[in-house]
Amino acid sequence: MAHTVVMPQLGESVTEGTIGQWLKKVGDSVEEYESLLEVLTDKVNAEVPSPVAGTLSKILVEEGALVAVGTAICEIAVEGGADDGEKAAGESVEPTPAPSPAAAPAPSREPAAAKAGESDRGRYSPAVRRLAAENGIDPGALTGTGSGGRVTRNDVLKALEEGAATVKPAPSATSSRAVAEPAGMEIQGARAVIAEGDEVVPLSSVRSIIAQRMVRSKATVPHAWLMVEIDVTNLANLRNRTKAAFKAREGVSLTYLPFMLKSVTSALRKVPIINAQWNGDSIVMKKRINLGVAMDTERGLVVPVIRDADRLSIVGLAQATQDLAQRARAGRLTMDDLSQGTFTVDNTGAVGTMLTYPIINAPEVAIVTMEAVVRRPMVVDDMIAIRSMVNCCISFDHRVVDGADAARFLRELKRSLEAYGPDTEL
Amino acid sequence: MAVKTFLEAIREGLRQELARDPRVIIYGEDVGVRGGVFRVTDGLQAEFGADRVMDSPLAEAAIVGTAIGAAVNGLRPIPEIQFADFIFPAINQIVQEAARMRYRSNNDFEVPIVIRAPFGGGVRGGLYHSQSVEAFFAHVPGMCVVIPSTPYDAKGLLAAAVDQPDPVLFLEHKALYRSVRAEVPEERYVIPLGKADRKREGRDVTVIGYGLMVGFALSAAQTLAEEGISLEVIDLRSIRPFDREAILESARKTGKVMIVHEDNKTGGFGAEISAVIAEEALFYLDAPIVRLTGPDVPAMGFSPPLEHAFMVTAEKIAEAARELARF
Structure with missing residues (x-):
């Protein structure tokens, strides 16, 4: 018998994912828990394990397709009778909806208003899409009379006749789509000019997700920006004095990053509006402090998250960042590593920059960078002194955060980083 | 006459x-x-x-x-x-x-x-x-x-x-x-090649066929008319050249197309018609194009049950068209 594998829920707030790569072909045999395919949600490839042992008999969704959680993605032929199916259905993966076309509503884990009987929810024929677009109506608002409650072309035509043309597109459309194409504006980006000899490289899935998210953030979030310079001479001395022993004791190198993360968490506690999220008609004050740390990998930018970073010591933060960095480079991050960030730190100093204007990782409301630590002549007590200086830049969502809040946050960050002394215990 | x-x-x-x-x-x-x-x-x-x-x-x-x-x-x-x-x-x-x-x-x-x-x-x-x-x-x-x-x-x-x-x-x-x-008619008359004949007007499903299938499709249309389903029947009359305009016009009108032939499905002429509709009338389609054809088996059996299983009949057309109309 065939066991249908559905798109799993890969994270708490994840409602859909892009099929990255099928790791098995039709006809391949798979073991239970063996990886079937890669799914791209957020900025990473997560592997989906097979819920049963058997033979991959049918691939229902091609690579590159975006599918909702709960959608059937492949079928696995399982040897033996119905017993296997029952056992399989008991696994964590959702059981297949009954095969009858008039079956009960599909599992409605999608937050979008799912109507009863919509097994083909959101899937419309080309004719329905065209008519709906031409007349500005939302096919999802119509009652389908086709098989399985499908909205047919005749349903749209009937609605038009009945004057439903005034129905506006539902505002409750999934947030990602609605935000990606703001307010019906269709501004086309400038097209590349391709000359002879130029190479055209197709977008990888990761690249296209990054592009989508950057455009969304820049197009919908009013970015504002501030910078402070911070004297980390004492911290530099502390680090220089302890780094060899630290490495020997903890097995990881002691960089400036864990100090930065530690200071960021304490500054976030003092200025909680920075650790918030924009929610359309409200602001969500996040209780936990989960720090995303931007990292460069061969596949592109990823932002793994250190959960409850405020509860970790310098040692804990150093180990957590090293672990995430290693797994990011190996492409082995899981969905859990990438979700639920509340604030992002970008260690741009690692690539030697002095000043950066980062793009906010929406729906977070701010992102802070730590630039390169450099020794510069500074005025200290009316004397010129050589000091180790670092710039920290913040981009913030001005809908939520005012300049004074952002400045207060940077002041707290500065105060905290400058408070380290050569004798601070790690 | x-x-x-x-x-x-x-x-x-x-x-x-x-x-x-x-x-x-x-x-x-x-x-x-x-x-x-x-x-x-x-x-x-x-x-x-x-x-x-x-x-x-x-x-x-x-x-x-x-x-x-x-x-x-x-x-x-x-x-x-x-x-x-x-x-x-x-x-x-x-x-x-x-x-x-x-x-x-x-x-x-x-x-x-x-x-x-x-x-x-x-x-x-x-x-x-x-x-x-x-x-x-x-x-x-x-x-x-x-x-x-x-x-x-x-x-x-x-x-x-x-x-x-x-x-x-x-x-x-x-x-x-x-x-x-x-x-x-007694006298000589010429029907130009490449001109399809719309045998029956309908609004729900277009059935495209040629040869023996046309009569079967018309008989299926008669059956379904009693159920309130309206079939449009197009007789291609020649398949090379074939009447693209007639096919596309009807496909755009009904949004649901079924192609019938007795020849095998794979690489049969229905594939060509289907491709043309997909290429030129995609945004008018309200359902996947359906091909109702002979099966992909080496030959039609001699025994009557096997022959019947192979042949496309008026009943089979009516059944498939009914399903397509309901889609």
Whole structure:
């Protein structure tokens, strides 16, 4: 018998994912828990394990397709009778909806208003899409009379006749789509000019997700920006004095990053509006402090998250960042590593920059960078002194955060980083 | 106007062509003395003489090959392949020579031949007397493939085929020969190739077919009309050239298309129609295009249940169209 594998829920707030790569072909045999395919949600490839042992008999969704959680993605032929199916259905993966076309509503884990009987929810024929677009109506608002409650072309035509043309597109459309194409504006980006000899490289899935998210953030979030310079001479001395022993004791190198993360968490506690999220008609004050740390990998930018970073010591933060960095480079991050960030730190100093204007990782409301630590002549007590200086830049969502809040946050960050002394215990 | 069977309409068409144009000759296996195994050419040898209606050796490559030579030298031969199943020995002559002669000779030579061949199943013909061969030839540029569905069309399309300066494969469904009767005008008339005939207007589903399938589709349409489902039936009449406009117009109108043929599904002519609709009318489609065809098996069985399982019938068309209408 065939066991249908559905798109799993890969994270708490994840409602859909892009099929990255099928790791098995039709006809391949798979073991239970063996990886079937890669799914791209957020900025990473997560592997989906097979819920049963058997033979991959049918691939229902091609690579590159975006599918909702709960959608059937492949079928696995399982040897033996119905017993296997029952056992399989008991696994964590959702059981297949009954095969009858008039079956009960599909599992409605999608937050979008799912109507009863919509097994083909959101899937419309080309004719329905065209008519709906031409007349500005939302096919999802119509009652389908086709098989399985499908909205047919005749349903749209009937609605038009009945004057439903005034129905506006539902505002409750999934947030990602609605935000990606703001307010019906269709501004086309400038097209590349391709000359002879130029190479055209197709977008990888990761690249296209990054592009989508950057455009969304820049197009919908009013970015504002501030910078402070911070004297980390004492911290530099502390680090220089302890780094060899630290490495020997903890097995990881002691960089400036864990100090930065530690200071960021304490500054976030003092200025909680920075650790918030924009929610359309409200602001969500996040209780936990989960720090995303931007990292460069061969596949592109990823932002793994250190959960409850405020509860970790310098040692804990150093180990957590090293672990995430290693797994990011190996492409082995899981969905859990990438979700639920509340604030992002970008260690741009690692690539030697002095000043950066980062793009906010929406729906977070701010992102802070730590630039390169450099020794510069500074005025200290009316004397010129050589000091180790670092710039920290913040981009913030001005809908939520005012300049004074952002400045207060940077002041707290500065105060905290400058408070380290050569004798601070790690 | 006299009522004639499909077969009689073709015979009358052939007689008129022989009488009208001295360049027309007919030959094939048993077409002369015997008058053809189906009696299509019955009486023509007696009327026009053994010089113009003659029996040929049992050699299809030679039948078509000599017809090509005769055509290039000024005659207008109408060779007969006794059963379309036996056309394959002649495929080299038809595809390599006849269809490409105009191109190869830079327009100096042309091959105005009409190859008649009874085809199709449902007549207890078994493997060697039931095949549908149209897709092989519809693939070839330079060919025309004509498949009439009624006595009226058979006569009018035959006249057009004879007028056509390039090779025409004229496929006559055996099950139609004596089963359909209709009024056929006495005088010669021409139905242009590449013009489909909308046999029935409808709004819910378009059924596209040719040959024997057209009558089945009309009968299915009658059944479904009683259920409130309205089928539009398009008879292609020729599949090369075929009437793109008629297909697209109807597809855009109903948004649901079903193509029926008795030939196998894979690589059958339905695939071409389906592709054209997908290419040019995608945004009018309200359902996946449906192909209802013979199965992809090597041959039609001889036993009646196997033959029935293979054949596309009015009932099968009605069932599939009903499902498509409900989609």
